[in-house]
Amino acid sequence: MPLPASARVDIERFWTTIERSGEIGVGRPGGLSRLALGDADKEIRDLFVAWCREAGLTVRIDAIGNIFARRAGQDDTLPPVMMGSHLDTQVNGGRFDGIAGVLGGLEVIRTLDAIGHRTRRPLELVNWTNEEGGRFSPPMVGSGVFTGVYTLDWAQERRDDDGKSMGEELQRVSYAGEAQAAPPPLDAYFEFHIEQGPILDREGFQVGVVTGGYASTGTIVEFRGETAHTGPWPMEKRRNALAAGARLLTAVDDLGWEFAGSGGKATAARLVAWPNKPGIISDWAQVTCDVRHADPEAAAVMAERMLRAAHEAAARASCGIEILDTWRWGGKVFAEEMIGLVRETSLALGYRTRDILSQAGHDAYFLARDTPSAMIFAPCKNGITHNNNELSTREDLEPGLNVLLRAVVARADR
Template sequence: MTETYTESNRTEVRINSERLRRRFDEFNEIAATEKEGVNRPSLSDANREARDQLVEWFEKVGLETTIDEMGNIFGRRKGQNNDLAPVLVGSHVDSQYFGGRFDGVIGVLGGLEVVETLVNAGIKTERPIEVVSWSNEEGVRFQPDMLGSGVFCDRFDLEYAYGRCDKDGKTFGEELERINYRGDAPCEPRDLHRYFELHVEQGPYLNEEEISVGVVEGVYGFSWMNVSFEGQADHAGPTPMHLRNDTLVAMSNVVESVRQITATTGTDLVGTVGSVDVSPNSINVIPESVEFTIDFRSYDNETVQTAVDHIQNEIQWAGEREGVEWDVEEIMRVDAEPFDDTCIETVKRAAEHTNVEYIQMVSGAGHDANYLNTICPTSMVFVPSVGGVSHTEDEYTEWEDVVAGTDVLLHAVLQESDGR
């Protein structure tokens, strides 16, 4: 029997925890690591296998599957009025190299579970509901991150995205073709009613407070920079210290400056040097060149800009002190913007209806929701990361928290898809 979602049955419907767990465990057998993580970087063979499994499940649940030009996968459940804009839910299934099982995956599988719960309960929503798996959210193989949602939201040009190269010189476009996930549907903005994303927090706050759900008000803005120094290689023994042009020394000065800037600029500013490539990388040769990244984040856009201005000065001074050439390029900038108040209230009501304790919070990590927030009302549901750990094989979330977050997602979707 099919019925329209009403106030009388909203508190009765719940997700199927066992079904979601079986699907989660089966999915994470794909490219599982010895330390109970996963290794499914974007457009790898393992990522293709994960995509294939997802499409199979979409079709088994009865979703109409569409793949766009960026390999974003959409599964659509029709509503009673398909002229209405859909409610979109989802996240990503690509992983960091040797990353965690929960990051991104619970948002996609949780969205699928929401739809299957509605199907099995005989609840037909007024609006269509779509579940999406975005391409290249992590940005670990092809930079920048959030590439699929970025093109979809008109942040990046399609050809720019296709031309992104990994360290082996393979382009995103070529690899998308190779794994057979370059779809025909246009990757461009379209009318969406709401976007909700379930995700692990990737930080310590929910875990420390012993609270199952975070209602996310917004996401930190950030700047990614690529920095290089070019000096002179020479023998580590005979070369006097005053005649050296050591690029690694220049870099170490900048690394120290990143820490000093975060300590003196803004209360929530964080900064990281996360990737370093040194040449010739030999124990007895003075480093001739070094390339590294800098990541600054804050919920205040002016704070991020101040940090960027300061570190650019420090890069110049470090290069001049060591007598090496330097170059700095900002490869990614995302502004901090609050999520939609209506969506935030929807998630809060959903948490209250499922009797789960929650707090309102800001995300320090970037998500596809950043970009969706620029084209439609958006919010997120967080669940705890044990120990605040993420982007490693040690990432873990208690299953009861995954269930609580997915139930909140379910009721948020129900509120927004019933035609009101």
């Protein structure tokens, strides 16, 4: 039985769910501070699991804490169609980034239940662990383990600023699951997300069809120097790790401005040092930074120059250097058949539709390595995100949710 032509999500029911989520982990006014595996993340996870079970879904949790909720298909032996995103936020996050994708997938399932439509293939809804990387670096750890980009042991040893590991915190919040953190065969993956940029809102488009992502490289660099008195110690003998870190971040920021005219971006994201006190030179510093560009060749040049700048900063400050971590994502990762399905579905529904590149990192990039995947973007006001003023309205989100509904069903009913 085909999906009725009139089938649409219940936007008020979805909005009630979003509003309830917005009460958990409240940060600055209007926003959220729901860092991965903290108490607020546990609370929203518990509520999400309860919602899924109320909808009759079978819930399983894997060893890195990813939550999967399954709706049986007519032929439950077929590989499932998966939807999802993340419920964790940045320390000054909004109420929609990632969250709209998880709760939007739940709304798709609730809509199918309401109209009595059982898809041929099973459906799975997922909440990925630590997508943001705001507490445990790097981002997208849960989906990275699931897809084999990272090992489980490596991920469990990621530590926050207080020295707590992901493995310890998974146990503490009771989300160290027993399911294997590896994918069964999947038919497809869909991720609904706010754009996190100003293009759709500025140009008046209702749905963004994501054709790929900016090629991005991020890194964590450690500098090692030597403590000394800031007064008498000669300049030529100083090994100031803090100065090395500051030089790298300035060089990265300059790199972003150099490539800004062609759309490139570079972020001086984080600098921590020890002792980081007046009167004493810091002997340790750690820097996090990244570069990205729509053109993969330009992105590769930026990444090489970022690495070179790190070594030049170490040499200038007479410090040792170690590249602790490097991560890469983006490019033309999404299957043409999936891009086409999203585009055709949106146009068939009469929405103002635009192809668009994602400029942020998303779990869908990792899924797309082995599974046909697609992303659907909805507008957000002025492109503001990772900020408590992040805002998407019902009217902004409803078209993309309806595209998600119909594209998922079309794929699952094949």
